[in-house]
Amino acid sequence: MYARLFSASVWGIDGLIVEVEVDISNGLPVFDLVGLPDSAVREARERVRAAVKNSGASFPLQRITVNLAPASVKKEGSGFDLAIAIGVMAASGQIEIPEAEGTLLIGELALDGTLRPLTGVLPMVMAARERGLHRILLPRENAEEGALVEGLEIVPIASLSEAVRFFRNEWTPGDWREPDAGEVARFELDFADVKGQAHVKRAMEVAAAGGHNLLLIGPPGSGKTMLARRIPSILPRMSLHESLEVTKICSIAGLMSRRGRLVTDRPFRSPHHTISQAGLIGGGTIPKPGEVSLAHRGVLFLDELPEFSKTVLEVLRQPLEDREVTLGRARAVFTFPADFMLVCSLNPCPCGFFGYEEDRSCTCTPQQIQRYRSKISGPLLDRIDLHIEVPRVDYKTLADPASGESSEEIRRRVNRARDIQTERFGKNGAKTNSAMAPADIRRHCALDDDSRKLLKTAFDSLGLSARAHDRILKVARTIADLDEEEKIREEHVAEAIQYRALDRKFWE
Numbered sequence: 001m002y003a004r005l006f007s008a009s010v011w012g013i014d015g016l017i018v019e020v021e022v023d024i025s026n027g028l029p030v031f032d033l034v035g036l037p038d039s040a041v042r043e044a045r046e047r048v049r050a051a052v053k054n055s056g057a058s059f060p061l062q063r064i065t066v067n068l069a070p071a072s073v074k075k076e077g078s079g080f081d082l083a084i085a086i087g088v089m090a091a092s093g094q095i096e097i098p099e100a101e102g103t104l105l106i107g108e109l110a111l112d113g114t115l116r117p118l119t120g121v122l123p124m125v126m127a128a129r130e131r132g133l134h135r136i137l138l139p140r141e142n143a144e145e146g147a148l149v150e151g152l153e154i155v156p157i158a159s160l161s162e163a164v165r166f167f168r169n170e171w172t173p174g175d176w177r178e179p180d181a182g183e184v185a186r187f188e189l190d191f192a193d194v195k196g197q198a199h200v201k202r203a204m205e206v207a208a209a210g211g212h213n214l215l216l217i218g219p220p221g222s223g224k225t226m227l228a229r230r231i232p233s234i235l236p237r238m239s240l241h242e243s244l245e246v247t248k249i250c251s252i253a254g255l256m257s258r259r260g261r262l263v264t265d266r267p268f269r270s271p272h273h274t275i276s277q278a279g280l281i282g283g284g285t286i287p288k289p290g291e292v293s294l295a296h297r298g299v300l301f302l303d304e305l306p307e308f309s310k311t312v313l314e315v316l317r318q319p320l321e322d323r324e325v326t327l328g329r330a331r332a333v334f335t336f337p338a339d340f341m342l343v344c345s346l347n348p349c350p351c352g353f354f355g356y357e358e359d360r361s362c363t364c365t366p367q368q369i370q371r372y373r374s375k376i377s378g379p380l381l382d383r384i385d386l387h388i389e390v391p392r393v394d395y396k397t398l399a400d401p402a403s404g405e406s407s408e409e410i411r412r413r414v415n416r417a418r419d420i421q422t423e424r425f426g427k428n429g430a431k432t433n434s435a436m437a438p439a440d441i442r443r444h445c446a447l448d449d450d451s452r453k454l455l456k457t458a459f460d461s462l463g464l465s466a467r468a469h470d471r472i473l474k475v476a477r478t479i480a481d482l483d484e485e486e487k488i489r490e491e492h493v494a495e496a497i498q499y500r501a502l503d504r505k506f507w508e
Contacts, residue, residue, distance in 0.1 A: 001025075003090035005097070006104050006133060007083035008124035009075055010252055012334040013289060015120070015127025017104070019069040020080060022087035027063035033084075035068030038076040047078075047109045048085045055113035055161040060092040074331065076286055079118050082107035082137065085160055086167075095167050103135045104128045105163070113160040117141035119254040122247055125149045137163055145251060148244075148262060189230045192406040196397040200227055203388045203499060205410050208234045209417035210478030211432035212471075213320065213342040213383060215305075218390030219360075220352040224345035227390070228301050231343060232268045233407035235298070236418045242297045245337060249289055249296055267298030267340075273307035281315050287327045287334045292319045295340040305346040306375045313380055316342070320383045323435065339435075342384065346376075356392070385434065385471045386499040417481040433478045438470070445473040451493045458497045472496045 001024045009016050018035075031045045052059045066084055068075050083105040089095050097103065106124055107115040121142040126149050128136060135153040138146050143156030156173055157163050165171035191201055200216070200223075207214040208231060216224040238246065243262040250256050250263050271280065271291045282290035292300060302308060319325050319338035327334045348354040349369045354362040364372075381387075421432055424444060436444065447455065459469060473488075475496040480488045 001091045001093065003087045003097075003100075005083045005087050005090070005100055006128075006131075007080045008104060008106055008127060009077050009079055010120040010123055011073070011332075012287065013123060013249060013252055013293070013336055015124035016073065017127050017131045017133075018075060018080065019067075020083040020087050020105075021067040021069060022084070022091040023065045023067075024060055024088070024091045025063045025065075029061045029063070031064045031066075033066045033068075035066075035071045036074045037068060038074060040078050041068070041075050041080060044078065044081050044084055044109075047081055047111065048088065050111040051081070051109040051113040051160050052085055052088065054111060055159065055164070057089055057094055057164065058092075060088070062092075064088060064091075072331075074286060077118070077120075078108035078116075079106045079120075079124070081109040082115065082160070082163065085109060086163060089164065095164055097167050099135065102133050103137065104133045105137045107137070107139045107157070109160060115139040115157060115159060120252040121145050122148060122251040125152065126248070128152070137166070144261070145256060148247065189233055190407045191230050191233065191410060192403040194223065194227060194230070194404055195400065196393045196404075197223060197227065197390065198404075200388055200390050201405070201410070203386050204231055205234065205414060206475060206478055206482065206495075206499075207231075207341065207343075207386055208236075208410075209414045209433075209482055210385075210421070210474065211341055211434040212385035212475060212478065213434070214344070215381070215384045215387045216343070216345040216390050217348060217387065218345075219356045219392055220347060222390045222392050224390050225303055228299075228303070228343050228345060229268070229270075230407065231299050231301075231341070232266050234410045234414050235266045235341075236411070236415045238264060238266060238297060246297050249293055249337070253289060253294060255294070267295050268301065269295040269298070270301040270303060273302075273304055275308070275312060277312050277315050280312055281319065281325045281338075282327055282334075282336055285329070287329065287336075289336050290325070292316070292325060292338040292340060293336040296337045298340060300340045300342050302342070302344045305344040306372050308375070310375045310377070313375065314377065317379060317383065320380075339431075344384065345390075349373075382465055382467050382471075385475050387501075388499065413482055416484065417478065420481045420484070433474045433481070436474055436477075441470055441473055445477050445488060447473075447488055447493065448490070450490045451476075451488060454490060454493055455497070458500075462497075462500060464500065468500060472500060475499060 003022045005020045007018050007020050033042055033045055049059055086105055090097050110116060117139045122145055125136055125146045129149055129152055136146055137155045137157055140156040140158045143154055147154045162171060218224055243264055247263045269291050280290050281292050282288055323339040325336045325338045349362055349364045350372050351363050353360045354369060476488050476492045479492040479495050
């Protein structure tokens, strides 16, 4: 007796359709599970045995062999339980499964036969649609998440017995969709709360408009973290394609705060400085996304940058350039998306007051300052477009009752600049000015004579690299877009250059 069903797991950030083959033959009662299962999959034997018995069905006392194909790919997770249990019952003649070739079954079984929710359901369902499957049986808690993929019949079930009754045409799920609660408040943090720091807010507006990386340098208490946490409030709304990308990653990581709804808020990730390399870029036997991928289409904020391990910071180089992370393993190579805005903050020295002696005298020795700053390499700094000084705010500014410009006002300008970039790059795939390739820079960042002279003077006096030269041009293009100017003017180049001028003060 033989049965063949389909289940799924997560492979990288994509779903992997797995064929679950069940064969029952005469012999001593044995339950073999093959096909490179990990510990969680092998333990499915005991969960399935107990769930079938406790659901009122009989578990065959024969030789049972379950194969998970393709057998060359390692399987992990507990999502195969439902397919294995239904397969055992089908192979033993207890139920028949109509249209088994078009049905996907995913879910973890409890010992009493109830189903527990899974992570990574969205990529599994997306893979099922690509495979041509049209009906999905999954845990009730994951139903609305699966329904984000259109064109499929979603069957939410609460237990193994419900699945059996569904296949016997004794039960239907009925109307299971919850009414939409409507749009929730998007941002609690607003730039209107920030006193002073007009030049920093302007730099953040430029960074948000072009997707540029940003470095904030200043003494303790100057508002670096407060400012950085408000950046998502001025970023443009994600497109449907971007929302699906982010939702898929959140589903895999188990970060779906509202199941069944697309993630519409851009991610803001702020890992602790004790994070490992694997935690930052991803890792594991079957790699999982790290913080750079969880920040995809959003912001990765590294507070107190020199406190991070230097080896951890250096792994950021490739994702900052390629906007993706490639991890090689013995059996496969995994690629995760990592198109994020890097925002960093740091103090000028361990005590935080070097260069700000009017506030408080610096107590650090030159060796301490050198050791502190040496954790941040030149190549990493070169990949950060805007270097901004954040000075302390005086009492008069803090006591002023007037509020500053709101995030909504800044966001409107950012949206206009992004719309200009979408029109410019819609055909060749670049989304923002920061993603421009050299050919795009030559085409869209042409300078007049006065602007070229100014850039040459800055290039020679600041000792800029070729990468810094190109990044200045990208920032100047963004500033021109904010002014809704077709051509880059001298004042746009001058503003872009000043965002690199801190290199001399702090890093020499």
